[in-house]
Amino acid sequence: MYKLLGEAVDTALALKPLAANASHCEVVIAPVFTALKTVADRIEGSNIRIAAQDCAIQNEFGAHTGEVTPAMLKDAGCSHVIIGHSERRQFYGETDDSVNSKTLAALGAGLTAIVCVGEHLNEREAGNAESVVAGQLAGGLAGLTADDMERIIIAYEPVWAIGTGKTATPEQAQEMHAHIRREVARSHGEKTAENVRILYGGSVKPDNISRLMSMVDIDGALVGGASLEAESFAKIVNYQAAA
Numbered sequence: 246m247y248k249l250l251g252e253a254v255d256t257a258l259a260l261k262p263l264a265a266n267a268s269h270c271e272v273v274i275a276p277v278f279t280a281l282k283t284v285a286d287r288i289e290g291s292n293i294r295i296a297a298q299d300c301a302i303q304n305e306f307g308a309h310t311g312e313v314t315p316a317m318l319k320d321a322g323c324s325h326v327i328i329g330h331s332e333r334r335q336f337y338g339e340t341d342d343s344v345n346s347k348t349l350a351a352l353g354a355g356l357t358a359i360v361c362v363g364e365h366l367n368e369r370e371a372g373n374a375e376s377v378v379a380g381q382l383a384g385g386l387a388g389l390t391a392d393d394m395e396r397i398i399i400a401y402e403p404v405w406a407i408g409t410g411k412t413a414t415p416e417q418a419q420e421m422h423a424h425i426r427r428e429v430a431r432s433h434g435e436k437t438a439e440n441v442r443i444l445y446g447g448s449v450k451p452d453n454i455s456r457l458m459s460m461v462d463i464d465g466a467l468v469g470g471a472s473l474e475a476e477s478f479a480k481i482v483n484y485q486a487a488a
Contacts, residue, residue, distance in 0.1 A: 318354070328385075
């Protein structure tokens with residue numbers, strides 16, 4: 246929940262030339278709801294795509310005051326939507342069931358769903374990190390076909406490493422990413438698991454992105470605070486050139 250409309254546009258426009266040569270990855274930014282349409286219009290024709298930070302559990306119009314359907318997000322210029330972010334789970338009652346409903350609705354509207362999973366510190370310390378994440382995957386991806394999974398991106402965000410300055414070591418992140426890939430293979434097949442993109446999110450910064458991305462099962466990053474400044478985010482996008 247950052248940036249008024251003018252600030253969001255300025256940041257996106259500053260990022261546009263900095264990320265213009267990033268052919269090695271997909272670049273997606275997620276402004277607040279009120280900025281989505283304007284930002285999408287201002288960066289049209291660039292290689293930057295737009296994501297929403299959340300969506301409703303249905304696409305049908307109706308008496309759901311305050312909700313925004315995936316179809317509305319698509320209409321506003323979004324190609325992606327983040328679903329089940331840890332803050333939505335922790336503070337706003339998001340459950341595996343609602344993540345699943347939102348994911349199905351997003352796919353139905355033609356959006357790519359970035360489905361977030363991750364454990365709290367007490368769950369990791371109790372040795373339950375893998376089982377917690379496995380449960381979130383099973384619930385969030387229930388009912389999805391192999392074809393559906395082609396428009397799913399999974400983001401692993403250890404809750405204890407979000408906005409805290411703490412970061413899972415590359416080895417810790419790799420261990421969980423490999424676990425996630427095994428769980429996807431179990432539920433949707435080896436080919437799907439091989440192709441699904443798994444992002445790491447948790448205090449990703451320009452100075453740690455290269456080490457994280459050197460891990461075999463880390464396919465990208467879900468960037469928080471470091472994405473608020475165009476120059477900082479561009480350094481993450483262009484980590485290969487800087488490495």
